[in-house]
Amino acid sequence: MIQMQNPDSPLRVVEGSGVTFDDIGGLEDVKKQVRRRIINPFTGKRELFRKFKRKAGGGVLMYGPPGCGKTMLAKALATECNAGFYNVRAADVLDKYVGVAEKTIREIFATARARRPVVLFFDEVEALAQRRQMETTAKINTTVSALLTEMDGFSEDNDGILFLGATNVPWSLDSAFRRPGRFDRSIFVPPPDKVARGFILKRLLQDRPVASDLETSQIIDKTSGFSGADLSALVDTAIDIAIEESVSETDLEPLNNTHFKEALREVKSSVGEWLGQARGFADYANADGMYDDLAAFLKKYAR
Ligand SMILES: Nc1ncnc2c1ncn2[C@@H]1O[C@H](COP(=O)(O)OP(=O)(O)OP(=O)(O)O)[C@@H](O)[C@H]1O
Ligand SMILES: [Mg+2]
Structure with a gap:
């Protein structure tokens, strides 16, 4: 689906850049x-939604450690979902004078309603939806309120508009x-398990010069707790070492x-710290069930 990108519109098309679920x-x-x-709600099942009189709306918040x-996933959705897929970036909304942010938000929703069905994607949503507190500025507070009002669809119908948010600090979102x-x-987006790490590693090594006796299963075993981004950093580091050792293109x-052994000394998991912090919220701030699947994940792993 080709969508025109209007440079003046605060609504930006998410570029899926061909990423699919299979990636x-x-x-x-x-x-x-x-x-x-x-x-x-937007594809083959659309008719069924109508039959069941199920409204297509509401929102999903993806949360989890960085780099996972x-x-x-949002990019894959942009490629695969049969609807307009738009990015709402905090920088486009917030970086304005007081009063302008609210107007921008109203415009975004008016445009979205005119283009239904659409998915509004809020990446790093905490920047826009942070908890209103005494110490936060009036500018943030009014922006959050404006966003809440528009998402409600109280005066305007939001049927056919889906919200997708992503954050690695879900606890800093305003509970409203x-x-x-x-x-x-x-939805908790967990760090990759063994099988997923194997998949990611295979992709990272694809089309690269790899020794025939490279023990990928060893690397997979030693990278428990690595995010996809950590694995990518690991491979980059190993490659840098290999390049250093190489004489020329032909030699x-x-x-x-050995390259990976050395790289593993440099690159460490970035997920552990996040999980440590998240555990407190899963244990003590889960009254509304928001962290249920995080809690289930943590239970499966050693405490
Ligand atoms: N499950 C996965 N399968 C394949 N690649 C992955 C996976 N998870 C992460 N990656 C790789 O790691 C990179 C970083 O992932 P991504 O940007 O989606 O993380 P994120 O969860 O949005 O992190 P952040 O919270 O920091 O924004 C991706 O571009 C991809 O190359
Ligand atoms: Mg991200």
Whole structure:
């Protein structure tokens, strides 16, 4: 689907850049939920939605540690979902004078309503939806209120508009965003498991000079707790070492076990710290069930 990009519009088309669900390793459960909530209402199931008089609206919040595929999932959705897919960026909304932010938000929603069916994607949504507090500026507070009002669709109908948010700090969102019709479902996007790490690693090594005896299973075992982004950094580091050792294009050192052994000393998991912080919220701030699937994930792993 080709969508015109109007440079003056605060509504930006998300560029899927050809990413599909097949490019994403693991996350089967997440893909299934996202399909049900975001693809079905706008595709073959659209008629069924009508028959059941099911309104297509509301929102999904993806949360999880950094570098584990939230933005990538949104890009795959932009490619695969049969609807306009727009990015609402905090920088486009917030970086304005007082009063202008509210106007921009109203414009975004008016444009979205005119282009239904649409998905409005709020990446790093905490920047726009942060908790209103005494110490936050009046500018933030009024912006948050304006956004809440528009998402409600109280005066205007929001049928056919789906909200998709992504964040790695779900606990800093204003709880009003969790009410029905707003981000009323949350999905935990976990770090890749063994199988998913194998998939990601295979893709990262594709078309690169690799030694025939490279033990990828060893690397997979040693990268428990690595995010997709960590794995990518690991491979880059190993490649840098291989390049250093290589003499020329024709006399090169393919990626081998020693390169990875060395790289593993430099690159560490970035997920552990996040999980440590998240555990507190799953344990003590989960009254509304927001962190249920995070809690289930943590339970499966050693505490
Ligand atoms: N499950 C996955 N399958 C394949 N690649 C992945 C996966 N998870 C992460 N990656 C790789 O890691 C990169 C970073 O992922 P992405 O930007 O989607 O993370 P994110 O969850 O949005 O992180 P942040 O919270 O920091 O925004 C991707 O571009 C991709 O190359
Ligand atoms: Mg992201």
